[in-house]
Amino acid sequence: METAVIGLTIFVLALFAGFEIITKVPPTLHTPLMSGANAISGITLVGALLAAGSERDLLMSALGFVAVVFATINVVGGFLVTHRMLAMFRPRPKRVP
Amino acid sequence: MNAAFINLGYLGVSALFVVGLKGLAHPRTAARGNVLGSLGMFLAVVLTLLDRRILGFQTIVVALLIGSVIGATLALKIQMTAMPQMVAVLNGLGGGASVLVAGAGLLENQDAAIATLSHFTAAAVASGVIGAVTFWGSLVAFAKLQALITESAVRFPGQYAINAGLAIAAGGLGLWLLLTPEPHAAYWLVVAVSSLLGLLLVLPVGGADMPVIIALLNSCSGLAAAATGFVLNNNVLIIAGSLVGASGFILTQIMCRAMNRSLLDVMVGFAPPAPKGRVDADLYAGRVKTGSPEEVAWLFDAARRVVIVPGYGMAVSQAQHSVAHLAELLRGRGIEVEFAIHPVAGRMPGHMNVLLAEANVPYELLKDLDESNPTFEQTDVALVIGANDVVNPLARTDPTSPLAGMPILDVDKARTVVVIKRSLSPGFAGIPNPLFAADKTIMLFGDGRAMVQAVLKVLREG
Numbered sequence: 360m361e362t363a364v365i366g367l368t369i370f371v372l373a374l375f376a377g378f379e380i381i382t383k384v385p386p387t388l389h390t391p392l393m394s395g396a397n398a399i400s401g402i403t404l405v406g407a408l409l410a411a412g413s414e415r416d417l418l419m420s421a422l423g424f425v426a427v428v429f430a431t432i433n434v435v436g437g438f439l440v441t442h443r444m445l446a447m448f449r450p451r452p453k454r455v456p
Numbered sequence: 457m458n459a460a461f462i463n464l465g466y467l468g469v470s471a472l473f474v475v476g477l478k479g480l481a482h483p484r485t486a487a488r489g490n491v492l493g494s495l496g497m498f499l500a501v502v503l504t505l506l507d508r509r510i511l512g513f514q515t516i517v518v519a520l521l522i523g524s525v526i527g528a529t530l531a532l533k534i535q536m537t538a539m540p541q542m543v544a545v546l547n548g549l550g551g552g553a554s555v556l557v558a559g560a561g562l563l564e565n566q567d568a569a570i571a572t573l574s575h576f577t578a579a580a581v582a583s584g585v586i587g588a589v590t591f592w593g594s595l596v597a598f599a600k601l602q603a604l605i606t607e608s609a610v611r612f613p614g615q616y617a618i619n620a621g622l623a624i625a626a627g628g629l630g631l632w633l634l635l636t637p638e639p640h641a642a643y644w645l646v647v648a649v650s651s652l653l654g655l656l657l658v659l660p661v662g663g664a665d666m667p668v669i670i671a672l673l674n675s676c677s678g679l680a681a682a683a684t685g686f687v688l689n690n691n692v693l694i695i696a697g698s699l700v701g702a703s704g705f706i707l708t709q710i711m712c713r714a715m716n717r718s719l720l721d722v723m724v725g726f727a728p729p730a731p732k733g734r735v736d737a738d739l740y741a742g743r744v745k746t747g748s749p750e751e752v753a754w755l756f757d758a759a760r761r762v763v764i765v766p767g768y769g770m771a772v773s774q775a776q777h778s779v780a781h782l783a784e785l786l787r788g789r790g791i792e793v794e795f796a797i798h799p800v801a802g803r804m805p806g807h808m809n810v811l812l813a814e815a816n817v818p819y820e821l822l823k824d825l826d827e828s829n830p831t832f833e834q835t836d837v838a839l840v841i842g843a844n845d846v847v848n849p850l851a852r853t854d855p856t857s858p859l860a861g862m863p864i865l866d867v868d869k870a871r872t873v874v875v876i877k878r879s880l881s882p883g884f885a886g887i888p889n890p891l892f893a894a895d896k897t898i899m900l901f902g903d904g905r906a907m908v909q910a911v912l913k914v915l916r917e918g
Binding site: 362363366369370371373374375376377378380381382383384385386387388389390391392393394395396397398399400401402403404405406407408409410411412413414415416418419420422423424425426427428429430431432433434435436437438439440441442443444445446447448449 | 473474476477478480481482483486487489490491493494496497500501504505507509510511512513515516518519520522523524526527528530531532534536539542543546547549550552553554556557559560561563564575579670671674677678680681682684685686687688689690691692693694695696697698699700701702703704706707710797799804805806807809810813814816819822824825
């Protein structure tokens with residue numbers, strides 16, 4: 360029970376931190392924010408790796424394997440596509456008239 | 457490696473995520489923020505691989521390779537117009553991964569006496585329900601956005617009763633799972649019921665409400681990861697998951713407010729009823745002026761300030777590049793040009809900004825609702841391309857309208873308004889727009905890209 364309460368404390372504090380960080384994002388950046396945040400939600404990958412590499416039983420490894428594939432697509436795809444979008448928002452050098 | 461060191465490392469990862477997200481709040485720091493976030497993720501993976509609980513690396517390497525190749529291919533090949541679909545799929549995969557990891561976590565705890573600790577099981581139920589709803593809901597959203605299934609709201613009798621029944625069933629099964637000594641099999645039952653719920657929840661949502669749903673699913677994918685963090689007793693999952701959950705929730709709120717609707721209305725597929733008594737013909741009859749590209753070009757020639765209002769019609773006709781050329785040409789002639797972008801223009805939050813950025817429109821020209829509204833009175837020409845409800849003045853003037861109170865772009869305050877649209881068909885709210893019949897408005901009926909190009913041609917030749 361102790362660990363659950365600690366976890367809950369962290370969860371609630373992180374929620375508040377998240378609200379504070381994100382409320383000021385301008386609408387121009389909402390799509391990159393969403394895909395970037397989405398890539399971060401792929402942190403489940405950590406759990407997936409533990410499950411895939413545990414070698415405790417076959418079912419667990421299989422679940423872990425699929426989870427690693429899913430989460431990696433989420434992470435790699437999310438960060439890369441965000442990068443692609445943000446590259447377009449970068450200020451360009453002034454045009455030569 | 458010592459567990460304490462790994463946890464310290466995870467703390468660093470969490471800090472990188474926070475700093476990275478903070479960076480995404482400003483155009484100047486956004487790219488660096490994204491790099492910091494991905495650095496955090498890389499560090500998390502390396503630290504996890506050092507964990508002594510990991511014994512076999514073959515499966516891991518193969519799975520990481522497969523995922524990376526698919527993810528990178530998707531990210532590099534995707535069209536910017538298809539970004540909403542892409543984000544939907546990624547949200548869904550994140551949720552799906554959480555379901556599987558929580559399931560594996562239950563398997564692991566099965567042998568240990570820990571399974572009797574109910575909060576692990578409760579967290580697994582939360583992860584299973586939220587994750588499965590996210591996964592299947594995202595797939596439906598993807599199918600709708602990709603036009604694989606109808607984009608309009610799908611409704612059938614007894615829908616709400618069925619959804620409520622499924623939600624209760626998921627909750628009840630979850631409770632039962634808490635009490636069973638061997639929760640693993642029951643877990644998959646919860647996942648199955650939640651999957652069905654996810655399908656049925658997104659099916660009744662219409663295409664125009666997609667920005668809300670994409671934002672909501674984004675939030676859910678984060679919450680699923682956080683719930684998985686409770687199952688694994690892993691703080692970095694809890695922190696990262698709740699950051700994403702909060703961000704998605706904020707965007708959901710912004711989108712709902714911009715559409716003048718409650719989240720509940722969107723979720724149950726409730727569309728505002730069309731007002732009775734007033735017919736399109738009454739409003740429009742004999743008052744709509746149809747112009748030609750020549751007339752519009754002439755208007756631009758005489759203008760000192762032009763505001764372009766892009767809507768979903770611009771995205772559909774892939775007109776963003778032509779529009780960017782038009783803006784560049786006008787600016788080259790010393791005309792002040794800005795883009796006024798409504799929060800729900802497009803199919804996901806901020807989608808229109810991405811499309812315009814792709815077409816090399818400098819982001820300083822992209823203005824949001826609050827910035828652009830005070831400037832319309834000093835604007836000579838407002839050019840509306842494929843937008844409808846978001847420029848309907850009834851939202852301001854008619855308190856009985858379903859749009860009443862919805863924040864709109866005050867295009868009608870500009871000296872002249874040019875509207876490019878395929879027809880006079882009403883928008884999502886199903887009500888006519890008096891702007892189209894106003895004295896100062898000229899309609900250019902046709903495809904967005906073709907019309908902008910026609911105007912460009914006249915301007916270049918003149």
